[in-house]
Amino acid sequence: MAEAVVTMDGWSVVHDTRTFDWASWKLTSEEVRNTAIKEFKELMKKWEAVEEEKLGSQSLYKVVGNKADFMFIFLRPTMDELEEIKREINKSKLGDYLIPDYSYVSIVEMTMHNPMNEGKDRKLSPQVEARLYPILPKWEHACFYPMARRRWEEANWFAIEKEERTRLLYEHGMTGRKYAGKVKEIITGSIGLDNWEWGVTLFAHDALEFKKIVYEMRFDEVTTKYAEFGDFIVGNYLPAEDVDAYFAL
């Protein structure tokens, strides 16, 4: 039996995708549409205030392709707040047009695999704080995908020695480092919470970097041998000031 990993855990996270019901939206009066947008922007302001107080974070993306129209990412201290936010959206006027689609529930996770961090009292470090309770970068693009590690007879991630897992992840981390400044990454754990084992959220100024980093990492031994991937979704950041234009007919 291999030694279990020790994790540090931060905020709870939901990736919440929505399809917008444009046909019904067009049937609504301009007055109702304006009221709905106004109410939604007030919701956004309320969320921004939470972020300013470092009690959570969020971003909103315009999804490319037909998988969805929106992807919300919400980070909060508790699962209760995540469910309340969902309900608040659904109760809002705009919520009538934001048809719920695929979602993913997870918790920000750091592991002790990185040997460079060992021996430090990480709980107190501001760097660790920043990684467990991250304020999402408002970069132009985001990419989300869930993944799992294989439990095959000939390649069983959870059965190999901890040292081997550390070595493989260290090498993987080296690939990631090449993209410093180009790609930011948040790893969230979803074992016991959602269908895959981890969620990976990437941010970039240029969406091509998502392709470059994930492609290059596919040649890392840990990916080659142990990784399984779920669906990928890519979105473009929607700042509050562009909300009116987004919904304008």
Place this chain on the structure above:
Amino acid sequence: MAEAVVTMDGWSVVHDTRTFDWASWKLTSEEVRNTAIKEFKELMKKWEAVEEEKLGSQSLYKVVGNKADFMFIFLRPTMDELEEIKREINKSKLGDYLIPDYSYVSIVEMTMHNPMNEGKDRKLSPQVEARLYPILPKWEHACFYPMARRRWEEANWFAIEKEERTRLLYEHGMTGRKYAGKVKEIITGSIGLDNWEWGVTLFAHDALEFKKIVYEMRFDEVTTKYAEFGDFIVGNYLPAEDVDAYFAL
């Protein structure tokens, strides 16, 4: 041919998830909404009376993410009662807005694998009674997932010796024990009843414990080698006194 397991079996169980149709709910008059909520709260009271008489148990959860909005868990002595409850919900006014989604049918199950329990006349023990006919803890969070055991050529759970199965499950139980007081677990069997082989329902005061226990257990030999998992769903407990607030517009 390996020796078949002997089980003790308790209440029948349904995990019944629902999506709430907020858009239609908003179109309804306040009067109709109030009547619907009142009727639903009476249903809840009726169910609570069953629980007080120890003739069944249930809990209602607000689901995190878009997999559903509600998860009901009902335990009753017969499958007939489970179907009647479903119909009663569907016939109720609120039922018009509680769109049926994923469900799971199973029966509370105890096996004789645990060697510490052998040799006892378990049928008469109040502990066994409490496990076969459990009153669901009203803890803040619940997690449900179905699972199966592999029947691969090189890892076939149903073909290995009973002693090996007992050893593996004992070790697995030791991991579970570390979470005493933090996580409660109900195992239900669904072979012959639903698509996977077992259902696992976990309860916790802190949803992070779901991640911790399932993650740690993933390193147990029995999981590493023999476990396959279905979809995970996580919810926050909804007590009767919060029902009004939940549906308020």
Place this chain on the structure above:
Amino acid sequence: MAEAVVTMDGWSVVHDTRTFDWASWKLTSEEVRNTAIKEFKELMKKWEAVEEEKLGSQSLYKVVGNKADFMFIFLRPTMDELEEIKREINKSKLGDYLIPDYSYVSIVEMTMHNPMNEGKDRKLSPQVEARLYPILPKWEHACFYPMARRRWEEANWFAIEKEERTRLLYEHGMTGRKYAGKVKEIITGSIGLDNWEWGVTLFAHDALEFKKIVYEMRFDEVTTKYAEFGDFIVGNYLPAEDVDAYFAL
């Protein structure tokens, strides 16, 4: 190349599941509802007359959980009659609320695997007649699931010798025999007709017996090594005299 099996084939069968549209049903006037129920009960009478003449058989089940609300099982001499019955239901008033869901098409099948039956002129035996053209027992519960045999390199059902297949199925039959009086079983073949290779329909007075028999059989060598299972659906028998109560609001 292994010797192909010889089968005896009886009635054509459809397992037809339906979800009931309660929300629309409630919007209908009591008069329309009464007319719809009356018409449906006349259909049931017509079907019962067919059963009395031994020209077919059927039963109706209330499904537990959200997979469906109803499961009809129809057995008839031809596929034409099965399609006509479907259309008759869909054309009926109640049919507007019986939304078609999952179905399964097969033909009652007996094979020559059981060595105890060899050498008999089975065609003439009333026992064989009763098995090929079975009148469904009106027991309290039914369970349906489709299955297939593996064609893996190391476990290929269709490539092993006939004697080995006979031995494995004989052993399997011995497990089944323990449940005489508790579980009745109808095996239907669906190769060339539907997505899996066989359908298994079980009947019991106590739904726990479905779990017990399928669980015990999972340890049979033939299941352990060669079986793949589709979705399981469990229902409670709905006799004609309970139809009014079922639909009453």
Place this chain on the structure above:
Amino acid sequence: MAEAVVTMDGWSVVHDTRTFDWASWKLTSEEVRNTAIKEFKELMKKWEAVEEEKLGSQSLYKVVGNKADFMFIFLRPTMDELEEIKREINKSKLGDYLIPDYSYVSIVEMTMHNPMNEGKDRKLSPQVEARLYPILPKWEHACFYPMARRRWEEANWFAIEKEERTRLLYEHGMTGRKYAGKVKEIITGSIGLDNWEWGVTLFAHDALEFKKIVYEMRFDEVTTKYAEFGDFIVGNYLPAEDVDAYFAL
């Protein structure tokens, strides 16, 4: 690298399944229904004229079970005509009730595997013409399923020698021959056109023959080792003269 197969290719084919919206159909006035049926029968006549001129062929089937209500099979010289026919159906009045479901796109295919045909100038043979541009038999039942050949390490159809492929298919053809007069078969290729590699369309006077032939063929070495199957759909032939009765309320 194994030698690629050489094919002869005939008409383009679409298997187009539809679910009939009975509830909406009943809400329509008798006049509209009559007009819709009349228009549909004119479409059928137009298609029959094409068949009479040997410029295509088609048949319409009433599907058994809930996978669909109709299966159209259309064969035409070009993909353009197949798309135009779909659009013509959708534009017709009856098209409002013929909800599109599963479909399959392929091209009639003959291969040179059969050694008995080698050395002949097949292009000129009327037999080959009849197989590449087949007029569908108006037999009572049809069965459609798509299939693929395995590319497993230990069983890779596309990597074995041409002689071995020819031997396996010859043996397979011998099983088929036993059903001469009972089952007709049209093989269509869909590599590069739809999700599986081939479509198999069977015709029979007795639907039991679909089960018998596919069951027996499952023991052929080529099936045992190399075949993967998609969904099976079975239908009963609907001649033009029964169209009125089909839709009558």
Place this chain on the structure above:
Amino acid sequence: MAEAVVTMDGWSVVHDTRTFDWASWKLTSEEVRNTAIKEFKELMKKWEAVEEEKLGSQSLYKVVGNKADFMFIFLRPTMDELEEIKREINKSKLGDYLIPDYSYVSIVEMTMHNPMNEGKDRKLSPQVEARLYPILPKWEHACFYPMARRRWEEANWFAIEKEERTRLLYEHGMTGRKYAGKVKEIITGSIGLDNWEWGVTLFAHDALEFKKIVYEMRFDEVTTKYAEFGDFIVGNYLPAEDVDAYFAL
């Protein structure tokens, strides 16, 4: 660890499929239909102007079978423009009837595998420009499918040596060359962007060529051993001048 591939990357691409809601379209007045078509044709003109300036490209296809009715292919310098085009379609009047279906997001990709191209300063070559920023050929038919490379223990594309990958792809390219003038191909990479690893878009004057090339390539060692395929979709080119006829009732 194998050496990662180096790619050159061009325009961002979305394959956007839509189902047309004919039943609602027929309920609309002729005036509204004319306005909707006029507005759509203006959109098309705007897109054509972009293509004329070589700032992007696009084509529209009538899909064969029921997978969809339309497939749009859009190529643009950024993901932002792809999302804006989707929104522009959805906001248009015709968008109310163009129900979003399956889509695929990728970026035009060239790799350095082809040894004939090595040592050249490809960035400056007009040929490379033409391949990275391709104007879609307005040929009669298009075929799209996504694919991935296996990461099996015995066949792991991302773990084999670069020379071996180059050899295999060179051989594969030789098969492709036989179809020069008959089939054009655009390879787009989707690792980190969508669910598979690459998208393949083929163009032909005769749809049979899709079957011929993909069939022949299935015998190439690289396909035989390493390829996995997603769904195939085939469409017929819809030029602007046929738009009126397409939608005419």
